[in-house]
Amino acid sequence: MRLRFRSLESRIVTLFLVLIIAVQVVGLFVIQRGIDNNARLAISSELNNGSKVFRRLLEQNAQSLRFGARLLARDTAFVAAIGNNDESDRATIESALENSGRRIKASLSMLISDERKISATTNPKQSAGLQKMALSLLDQAEAADGAIGIAIVDHRPFQIVAMPVKAPITIGWIVMTFPIDRQLANDMREVSSLHTSVLTRDAQGKWLSAGSTFVGPSAQTVVEQLQALGPTRPTGPFDLTVETAKYSARLISIGEDGDQNASVLLARSIDEATAEYRRLERWLIGLALGGIFASALAIVFTAKRIAQPISELVVTAKRLEEGDYKVSIDSTREDEIGALAHAFDAMREGIAKREQEIRRLAYxxxxxxxxxxxxxxxxxxxxxxxxxxxxxxxxxxxxxxxxxxxxxxxxxxxxxxxxxxxxxxxxxxxxxxxxxxxxxxxxxxxxxxxxxxxxxxxxxxxxxxxxxxxxxxxxxxxxxxxxxxxxxxxxxxxxxxxxxxxxxxxxxxxxxxxxxxxxxxxxxxDVAMDKSSAKSLSLLTELRNAAERNEFRLHVQPKISLDTGKVVGMEALVRWVHPERGNVFPDEFIPFAEQTGFIRVLTRWVMERSAELCRELATRGHHLKVSVNLSTRDLLDQDLPAKFADLLTRHKLTPGSFCLEITESAIMDDPVRAQHTLERLSAMGVDLSIDDFGTGYSSLAYLKRLPVNELKIDKSFVLNMENDEGDTKIVRSTIDLGHNMGLRVVAEGIESEAVWRLLAALGCDQGQGYFMSRPIPADQLFSWLEKWRPPVAVVAGIDEPDVSYAK
Structure with missing residues (x-):
């Protein structure tokens, strides 16, 4: 089984395997903790029971000692021997003490006289060590018919019993001792399966072993670990490590002798106590691993059942993407995947039909x-x-x-x-x-x-x-x-x-x-037919490059008041400085720009440069109205008024700073839209001018409704009017028409002083032409304004020409 990384199948398998493993691990962890807790509780119970058992052993030994001492204390011959107080009876007393002690396995038997001195003993050396403890028990023994205590001699604990001898008054005391040593520890081990160590602790807090079921170095290890616990005596179960095995231990105090203390350490092997649990735990781990493996197989099988049909649908989708709509889709399953496959098959058929229709519509x-x-x-x-x-x-x-x-x-x-x-x-x-x-x-x-x-x-x-x-x-x-x-x-x-x-x-x-x-x-x-097309394509590309490379230049031609000779405005013109062709005249690229729509780019460029020039002129005290030509495409742009208002705002100019010139043919291409645009511009306060008047096809009935302020007489009527009576009549009629309609009249193409004087006599308001100035670069306008002086004869109004022939 091969799963692709990050595939749906691998994600399903990974998700469920992680969940199952997590559940199993958590379960095993909980079980293990339960096993440990149960084992600890069981060991603690065993140690508690063990302490009771040990105390019972001590009590049984004490009863045995008391019973033996009582038998001896009531023996008539023994009592008589004590009462005679004769040296000849001393051997009898010692023999009775030795025999009685041997029967009850006492390590020492001795007789203390009524003067509270040791009169006979089976172990003189040991008696000296036990004398103090024995004497301290005499009063208690006499009062209670016997007393039991713990004595420590040479760091070894002993159980000691004192029994009074009465005849009928107390004539002495029998004292017997039982060693608390390894033998008792072994007995405890056999009874309870607990390791037992008999320990003493001296006045300096040093622990010594008096007998242990631990053998060799292990016994010393127990002493060392107790010593490491410090002066604090453990009150409950604690852990010990003997060699490599762990034990839970309990320390029981069994008696004190002055500054010395006798204790018993009971220890239970944790490994032994949990051995059965560990076997169970291994079984559980095996079952968990088996369950994980079986679950993994089931999960992989289920994931494949889920993901394989989806993978087949993915392959189908790719074939649909490639345009193969004949691929079959198995939709026989009755579950959700079958429903998906059925929907997918319906979608395939729908896409095939739609693509067929789209292809038909496309081709x-x-x-x-x-x-x-x-x-x-x-x-x-x-x-x-x-x-x-x-x-x-x-x-x-x-x-x-x-x-x-x-x-x-x-x-x-x-x-x-x-x-x-x-x-x-x-x-x-x-x-x-x-x-x-x-x-x-x-x-x-x-x-x-x-x-x-x-x-x-x-x-x-x-x-x-x-x-x-x-x-x-x-x-x-x-x-x-x-x-x-x-x-x-x-x-x-x-x-x-x-x-x-x-x-x-x-x-x-x-x-x-x-x-x-x-x-x-x-x-x-014929290839000759296509030259103009190639040239047009080349010209459009070059025009676009010219705008990006800033190859256009702004030129202006001053507009003069004909009666005063004062400069009142200027017409903005564009020139193209081609890097290879040199100066390209407007007649070569303006018509093409109008045909292709590039004229809008040129118009925006001219307006921007004209606004900059107008602003600079105003700062120097020259308030001139700048005239800018609009093409047919500009007029049909319904956003032109908004763009023009933004231009004025950015350059801080008033609408009266501009006069926008339009041709009659531009108006007549779409009179309704043109009039709408002109009315919005006029409402802003911008002057509007009809350029090249007389060469178009507009009707006066329609012209009178346009919101224009100026008429510009085409230069074709002005250039030769000095010699052509017909041109003069057309100019006079146009001037009269403009004035009758309340319009300002401007003449183009003034190339001589005589024409100026003739136009002034006819009442023409303003004029422009080579006589006053050719179009000059915008940056040269300031020097031209300083040098400009109108002809004296014209300004003085003398030698007015005879225009009677034009009347």
Whole structure:
């Protein structure tokens, strides 16, 4: 079984194994703690019972001593011998003491006289050590008919019994002793299975062994560990380590003799006490490991049952991602995974149907059911591969219907759609009649169609083009309407013109537009047709680079008041300093910028630079109104007023600092939107001017509704008005028209003093032209303003020209 790391299967196995192992470990830990606690309790109970047993042994020994001493004390002969107090009876007394002590296994028997002196003893040396303890028991023995005590002689404990001898008064005391030594410890070991050590402790706190069931060094180890406990005497069970074995021990005090103390240490082996428990614990560990192993097998099996179908669904999903929607999905299970598989299978079918529909929408035209441009490109590329392999030619015909926009505008879009379907039908019928099985017709969009002719040469392509044009010349009948429609058709082929599908299609399109411009039916692609397109693409790229590299320069042309000669404004103009071509004139790039929409970028640039210049002029005391030209695209930008307001705010200028110039043709492209934009600008307080007035196509009825403040007479009427009576009449009429409408009139193209004087006499308000100044760089305007002086004769109003011929 192989599990992948971080897979669902491995996570399930890991999770449950961890849980099971954790439960088993916790269970074993609890059991082990329980075993230890139970073992400790059992050992503690054994030690408590052992202490009772030892005390019972001591008591039994004491009773034996008392019984033996009492028998001897009541023996008539022995009492008589004591009463005679004769030296001849001394041997009898000593013999009786020795025999009586031997019977009860006493280590010492002695007689103390009524004078409280040792009169006879079986061990004189030991008697001397026990004399003090024996004498201390005499009064208690006489009062209670016997007394028992513990005596310590040479660090060895003894159990001592004193019994009075009466006849009938006390005539002496019999004292017998029993050693508390290894023999008693062995007896205790046999009775209780507890290790027993008899110990004494002297006045200095040193422990000594008087007998132990521990053998050799072990006995000394017990003494050393007790010594290590310090002066504090353990009151309960404590642990000892003898060699490598652990014991639980209990220390029992059995008596004191002056500053010395006698104790018994009872010890129980912990390992022996827990041996049965350890076997049980090993069994439990074995069972736990077996349970973990069995659980692991079950978990892995269950995880595979859960994860394997999901893994199969993942593989299926990847195949669906690759576009294989025929893969089968097993959904026979009746659990949640089966429900998931069933839902997945339904999703697969739904995706397959939707993708099929999406593909149809993406690659087929829904109106004519013909291939669209994307599908046509695919077909074209496949045909090119085959043409290369067979070393054959291939041609593409592209056509654009004539007057289709007019049909849509007049008859409506539904009529236009029906017309396109009929055109598609005619093209398909034409190819079918020609039995061109490999030819393919497609609708590229709008009213554009294309025909793919594999294995054809130029002559065959031209014949097909002629037949298509002829088929389209036949009027179409729609809704009881006869529609006469034609087409412009372009031809491009492989390998003559291009080897790539997109390039070939683009060349056919270029030829098609050339055919429409020439009104020449079908035109074969020629490389000369495409030069202008390449130049346009190059120019657009260079314009964008020019904006990024700051290659544009702001120029201005002053505007002069014709009656005073005072500078009242300036017109902002843009110049392009090309790094390779040098100065590029506006006529070369402005029209192209307007066509491509780049004019908006230029307009923003001119406005920014003009605002900066206007602000700088104001700081130097020159309050001039700057005029900026707006294109058609600028006028149709509904956000233009907001952008212009932001410009004024950023440069801290008033709206009166600007005059925005628009052409009549720009207004007439979309009069409603243009008027809306102009009204919003006028409401802000910006002056508006109609530029190149007289060259457009606007009606005066519409012009009077525009919120403009100024008319600029086109220079074509001003340049030659000194010599052309017609131009003078047009200028006079325009000036009168502007004044009658309350507008300021500005003349462009003043190139002589005579024209200035003539315009001033006609009442023109302002003018600009080469006579006053050519367009100059913006940074040279300040020096020009300082040098500017109007002609004296003009300002003085002398030698006014005769303008009667213009009246």
């Amino acid at each position: 087929w035209d829904t109106l004519t059911n013909l291939p669209n441009r994307a599908q046509f490109v695919l077909l074209l590329n496949d045909a090119l591969v085959e043409a290369r392999g067979r070393q054959e030619g291939l041609y593409v015909l592209m056509m654009d219907l004539d007057r289709f926009k007019h049909v849509n505008d007049v008859m409506g879009h539904s009529f236009g759609d029906a017309l396109l379907r009929q055109v598609a039908g005619r093209l398909q019928l034409l190819l079918a009649n020609r039995r061109q099985s490999s030819a393919q017709v497609a609708r590229l969009g709008g009213d554009e169609f294309a025909v793919l002719l594999p294995g054809a040469d130029l002559e065959a392509a031209q014949r097909m083009a002629a037949e298509i044009l002829q088929a389209l010349e036949t009027p179409l009948s729609l809704e009881d309407q006869m529609v006469d429609i034609g087409a412009g058709l372009g031809i491009a082929g492989y390998p003559e013109h291009a080897e790539e599908g997109e390039t070939l299609l683009s060349m056919a399109e270029v030829a098609m537009y050339a055919a429409k411009q020439r009104n020449d039916g079908a035109v074969v692609y």
